[in-house]
Amino acid sequence: MRTAAARQTSLRTTERPRENWVSQIGSFLFVLPYLVAFGFFLGYPIVFGATVSLQHWNPMIGSGGWVGLGQYLNLFNPSDLASQQFWQALLNTLLFVFISVPFLVGIPLILAYCMYLSPWKSVFRSAFFFPSILSATSVMAVWSWMLQTEGGPINHFFGSQIPWLVRQPWAWISIDLVTVWWSMGFNLIIIYAGITQLPQSTLDAASIDGAGIIRTFRSILVPQLKSILSVVLILSTIGSFNLFAQPFLLTGGGPNNSTMSVSQEIYNQGFGLNHMGSATAMAFVMGILLAAVSFVQYGTLRERRG
Amino acid sequence: MELSARRIGLSASAVLTALAGLAVYGAQVNAATPINISFWTSGSPAGVTQIVSEFNKAYAGKYQITFRAIPYSNETTVVNSALTAHKAPDIMEESLTFSTPYAVEGLEMPIGPFLKMAGINPKADFPAPMWDKAAVAGVHYVAPTDGLPTMFYWNKAMFKAAGLNPNKPPRTLAQFVADAKKLTNAKKGVWGYVQEPAWPAPFQFPSFLGQFGGTEANPTTKKMMFNGPAGVKAVQFMWNSIYKWHISPQNASAHESYNLFLQGKNAMMMTGAYDYASTSQKLGKNLGFSTLPVIGKKEADFLGQNYWWVFKNPSLTPAKDQGIADFMKFFYTHSLQLAKAGVLPVWQPTLRSAAFKHIPGDAQQAAALQKGILNPLITGWGTAGSYLYNNIDEALLNKMPIKEALDKAAQQMEQTLNQPTA
Amino acid sequence: MKMPGWKRGIIFAILVVGSLFMVFPFLWLLSTAFKPESDAFDGHLIPGHPTFANFASVLAPGSSAEVLRWLGNSLLSAIVASLAVMVLDSLAAYGLARLQFFGRKVILYLLIASLMVPFIAVLIPLYLELANFGLLDTYGALILPYTANAFGVFLLYQFYTNIPKELEEAAIVDGAGKFQIWRRIFLPLGIPATATLGMMTFMGVYNDFFWPLVATSSNSMRTMTVGVALMAIGPYSTNYSLLMALTVFSMIPTFIAFIFAQRQLMQGVATTGINL
Structure with missing residues (x-):
């Protein structure tokens, strides 16, 4: 299956006869403007960042000498407090990825199907998409107050005493809730569009066969939407991996650092303790891990898709 | 002779005219290019903006202060980025904790010469608690701009309803607990006191610690001292209010004592003076406001504060130094503006003035200032302090014994603070 | 059903x-x-x-919140940045997806790899660079760094690779050059995806907090998000009513954009998702 896909890609690039170098330069000109921007504002900073990760680097005074791979090796020193915290934060972030991604894919999938079967589609679509346009600061400002234990509107409404932001597992539940609220709409729109583009006949045929809603959903809809769901899955994984604003503004990483994300840990190292060298090393380790996860996900899904 | 004398007179007057012209020209050059002094603050810009614009008006043509406010939670990001690019401001105002690393790295000018140029005598002109210990290795790099003591707030209407004298707030631990019990009606969600396992603990714990006679750490040896008996007693008080006396709810969120206080569901709170403006607006005459009751052995309260210093910028010249000194003097002598904007000045002549004493709420804060204590001046205290408060939170969530929590915090903080710059 | x-x-x-x-x-x-x-x-x-x-x-002319100016800054930088991103990324994506030149693959992998680097690692280098160019606290600082985002190129690249070859071949037969093929075929056909990219860039730039916070210093160069944080997140406590008023105000542009561009945006998001 995969070879078919691969052949298709290779056909695409080799079909055109090899061009002479003048023509190649002409083609290159299309990419050049973007490459200039990339080089200046991303490429160079990344290279610079990589050199910072090989030094002692204090943002106040600059370099404090080269240490080679010392900052990276130090991340594997179990007695070092910063490295302990880094791995703890990484585990926290992974936990968040595992608990948020299923909801970020599953809930929109169910809602999209409901929307497909219901009237007033555009009203619902707007309501569900609306929070996605808000900035992190406004989202967290509202929720940090809605979720207060004693006087927060949510506990007030339910007459409950749930320590939403104060104790585990509630702190993770709250962060997950807010994340789903904030960013689910995007996935919902993609999945909904996917459903509307399915051949009408497949869904109708199912209903003629007398298949119930749930069976149609499980045995027709989900398999047909596999490629779209895989896109949504990868985008959600990358998004969740970059978790920062939700715990930073809701719980401050607490209780007792249990919701401390990698991004926040890197931020604290670099700008709180002025250890920019080790902070950058952490950032690159995180980037490599993220790349590996996306690569594996993309690979397996492509295999299945074919 | 006469002629020549006239000639001399003429030529002299010509020279004088030319000189005058030059002087006017010089003044115009000056007017066109006043000395620019940049001034950033992460404190409250309330009142400061007015003082800066008044100064710019008064010294138009000579100095120009460029003022910038930075959000409190992102200050180090902004300032450190500016420092790396050699774009640091001339004058920076932040809380004391954040000033220390710059002093240790040799990026700050000693403040003494500036104060001297301005004719300020720090020992007489600032409250002693805000000046004496604010030195790194014996050198003063920073001077206080405003204070933010930890205060005691109570709701007089709730006191009346509970049969207590609204004008006789508790002054001792026993009175505090007895009053709080009378004020609490847990079933109705009404509390005598609300103890969060979160903010404002960074104001409360050092206050209680000081009241029990303890200190946070030794800035020279970087040895933690908050885990001694005084620290345990301080946290024990906070714990008891939740689990022993049941005068506070469990699991309160950050800032909840304040939110419930505004709603009339919390009768007493102990937190920074920053909540005075909004609580007095909401409660009006029913707001009681004083120094903290004595929970420990003596009066003491933690001082939130702002300090300023001069960055060692290459652009400093004697003329600019003078401008900085002039501005500092102007700022202090106009600090009644701060008081009017709800910020506590630390300039003794202002604190003693009759006009200041008429501003409601300020006299109590000024009294608290005299018993104030500061955080130790150790690089990284602000960030490493999160270990202390994480562990206190664990104790207040009843997940860890108090002594164990404080010991763990001390061990983690010592390890972090003694680390060489990485 | x-x-x-x-x-x-x-x-x-x-x-x-x-x-x-x-x-x-x-x-x-x-x-x-x-x-x-x-x-x-x-x-x-x-x-x-x-x-x-x-x-x-919030809107009082004498207040230290120059809300209208901040709004103007945010809108200007978000609109210019999204236009630039749309043009640059469309050209680059066409080149990468449909043309041949030396190093094409390498460039593509570089772009994809750059997607994984967290912003925090490049914050200080980027800041230093703009300081060297003397661009701090200018519109240049508020606009230029956003043009480097590789996500847009990747997104349009995916979209363009799925456009049928026959259309391109017909144009070649007609004697159209590469640029004309881009302008007459890929640009128009890519409108849903490009518009989505523009909209996402607009929202991303408009809602960004960290970069404008660090890169601008004068009151008149601040953006809406930074202004909101400055005005309402006072040193310690928070005036919720004022914060919410300012937040509501700051949401107006994205809200308007949402209402008018809803159909286009959703269609774009949808097409992109399907083609990715």
């Missing part, structure tokens, strides 16, 4: 409850913006003492 009424009812109920959950926090935000500060925590959805005072003090 034929369904019994009760099933329809359940589905409808799920959607209604879900929508209420989505909209409810926003209603709270709106209601608080119309309350005096002391009522912010009174627990009522309908303000007891409704007031425009928060909006008035």
